[in-house]
Every structure is written in structure tokens, then in C-alpha cells.
Amino acid sequence: MRAFDDLSEREILALAIANEEEDGRIYADYAEHLREHYPDSARLFDDMAAEEDEHRRTLIDLYVERFGRHIAYITRRDVRGAPAPASPRTTMLKGIDAVRAETTRMERNASRFYREAADRSTDAPIRKLLGDLTSAELDHLRTAGEIEAERLPGDRRAREDEEAHRRFVLQIVQPGLVGLMDGSVSTLAPVFAAAFATHLPWNAFLVGMAASIGAGISMGFAEALADDGKLSGRGAPLLRGLVCGAMTTAGGIGHTLPFLIADFWTAIVVAAVVVVVELSAIAWIQYRYMDTPPLSAAAKVMLGGALVLAAGILIGSG
Numbered sequence: 001m002r003a004f005d006d007l008s009e010r011e012i013l014a015l016a017i018a019n020e021e022e023d024g025r026i027y028a029d030y031a032e033h034l035r036e037h038y039p040d041s042a043r044l045f046d047d048m049a050a051e052e053d054e055h056r057r058t059l060i061d062l063y064v065e066r067f068g069r070h071i072a073y074i075t076r077r078d079v080r081g082a083p084a085p086a087s088p089r090t091t092m093l094k095g096i097d098a099v100r101a102e103t104t105r106m107e108r109n110a111s112r113f114y115r116e117a118a119d120r121s122t123d124a125p126i127r128k129l130l131g132d133l134t135s136a137e138l139d140h141l142r143t144a145g146e147i148e149a150e151r152l153p154g155d156r157r158a159r160e161d162e163e164a165h166r167r168f169v170l171q172i173v174q175p176g177l178v179g180l181m182d183g184s185v186s187t188l189a190p191v192f193a194a195a196f197a198t199h200l201p202w203n204a205f206l207v208g209m210a211a212s213i214g215a216g217i218s219m220g221f222a223e224a225l226a227d228d229g230k231l232s233g234r235g236a237p238l239l240r241g242l243v244c245g246a247m248t249t250a251g252g253i254g255h256t257l258p259f260l261i262a263d264f265w266t267a268i269v270v271a272a273v274v275v276v277v278e279l280s281a282i283a284w285i286q287y288r289y290m291d292t293p294p295l296s297a298a299a300k301v302m303l304g305g306a307l308v309l310a311a312g313i314l315i316g317s318g
Contacts, residue, residue, distance in 0.1 A: 220245020
């Protein structure tokens with residue numbers, strides 16, 4: 001990896017061309033990914049990709065005029081300290097807000113990089129070139145803002161944000177909530193039954209771990225095989241299955257871990273406190289994301305959990 005100060009003027013211009021080409025392709029990927037569910041944002045990124053392509057053409061013309069037709073191969077990843085954009089695939093998995101944030105970061109990082117490089121340069125032609133690139137990147141930010149104002153006025157931005165929230169609830173919150181409820185509630189009976197039947201916390205811990213992991217695997221497969229998400233809009237079945245399975249396991253393990261405590265009654269009290277925290281979290285998620293009235297959510301969850309807990313204690317004590 002080379003230092004920026006070691007690059008020649010020819011390499012700096014080649015690097016600028018590579019930057020513009022990579023950024024344009026990333027914006028084109030964003031546009032294609034967003035086109036189905038966020039058409040206005042897709043058109044925004046189409047326009048930004050076109051802007052990057054125009055800047056690339058201008059830089060190529062300047063490069064050919066000064067250095068010939070062969071463009072040296074160099075990218076940001078070859079230069080120490082040069083900020084590189086995140087993988088578009090990874091960013092798109094995080095949702096539309098992450099895409100918008102990454103776009104702003106890309107433009108600001110590029111502008112900052114060129115500006116700092118220009119400040120460090122003592123060669124007049126290179127300093128001028130870097131200054132021009134700094135201005136170009138600042139123009140990108142301004143142009144992006146103008147395009148967004150044109151493509152995404154307030155009402156359209158609000159509609160897309162609402163759609164993003166709906167998809168997040170369908171694809172992440174719902175399967176996660178189902179898993180958390182199943183893991184937290186269904187494993188209460190076997191864990192506490194084992195504890196009161198044997199009065200040995202370690203036995204309860206083993207039962208709880210087995211029940212939690214088994215339930216997680218079962219719920220994960222059930223959610224993944226429920227539907228392919230195309231008609232329901234619930235997204236990729238594999239993602240839903242992973243979320244549901246992981247939350248199921250987490251819900252069961254939460255009140256299982258206290259049984260690592262050797263003293264029986266201490267373990268019981270700590271586990272009971274954890275159960276209350278788990279059920280409260282479920283009620284809050286229902287209120288926050290599912291529009292369930294808080295008192296109703298708390299009453300249903302607490303009642304169900306109390307009944308299952310009582311059943312486990314009675315069976316284990318019988």
C-alpha cells in the first residue's frame with residue numbers, strides 16, 4: 001500500500017477516474033435495488049450515477065490529453081488512508097436509511113480526502129489538480145441535495161420512510177417477536193419444573209439449554225418454511241428464519257443462565273427477575289412496533305407468562 005504523497009500527478013488523476021467509476025457503479029446498484037419498493041429514491045440514484053459518469057468522462061478527457069490513452073490502474077484501496085465506500089450489498093441489507101447515510105459519507109469522505117491531500121502537497125500542478133477535485137466533490141454534495149429535493153419532496157420521502165418502517169416490522173420485528181415470545185414463555189414450564197423437581201440448578205440449566213436450542217431450531221425452520229415472502233411482502237424466508245430462531249433461543253436462554261448459580265433459591269429468584277424483564281420487553285415491543293395498547297400488551301403477556309410459570313412449578317413440585 002502506498003502513501004498518497006508518493007503518487008505522481010498521472011496516478012492521482014487515474015485514481016480520481018477510478019473513484020468516479022466506482023461511485024457511479026455503486027449508485028447504479030442502489031438504484032436497481034431500490035427500484036421496486038422505492039421508485040423515487042431509485043430515480044435519485046439514477047441521476048447521481050449519471051453525474052458521476054459525466055465527471056468520469058471529463059477526467060478521462062483531461063487524462064488522455066496530458067498522459068495518453070493508457071490509464072494507470074490504481075484504486076483507493078491501494079492508497080494508505082484513502083476512505084473507501086462500504087460494500088453496496090452490505091449497505092442495502094441494512095435498509096434505505098443506511099443507503100442514504102452511506103451516500104452522504106462517500107461524498108464527504110472523498111471531498112475531505114482530496115482537500116487534505118491538496119493541503120499537504122507542495123507541487124503546484126498537483127495542488128491545483130487536488131483543489132479542483134475537492135471542488136468537484138463538494139459540487140457532488142450540492143448536486144445530490146438538489147436532486148433529492150427534486151426527486152424526493154417531503155410527501156414522497158415520508159411515504160418511502162413509512163414503507164421502510166413497514167418492511168422492517170414485517171421482516172424483522174414480527175418474526176423476532178414471535179421467536180422471543182415462544183422462547184421466553186414456552187421454556188418456562190420445563191425449566192422451572194426441572195428446578196423444583198430436583199432442586200438442582202444444574203439440572204434446570206441443562207433442561208433450559210436443551211429446550212431453548214431445540215425451540216430455536218424448530219421455530220427457525222417453521223418461520224423460514226411458512227412462506228416465500230413474495231405475496232405477503234415479508235421478505236427473504238432465510239432472514240426471517242434466522243431472526244426468529246435466534247430470538248427464540250435468546251428468549252429461553254435468558255432465564256436459563258441464572259441456574260448456573262449453585263444456590264437453589266438464589267437461582268430461582270434471579271431467574272424470576274429475568275422472566276419479568278423478558279415479558280416486559282415483549283410487551284414494550286408490541287406497544288412500540290405493533291400498536292398494541294401498553295396496558296393490554298402487558299396484561300396479556302404477563303398473564304400468559306404467569307400461567308406457564310405456575311404450571312411448571314406445580315408440575316415440578318408434584
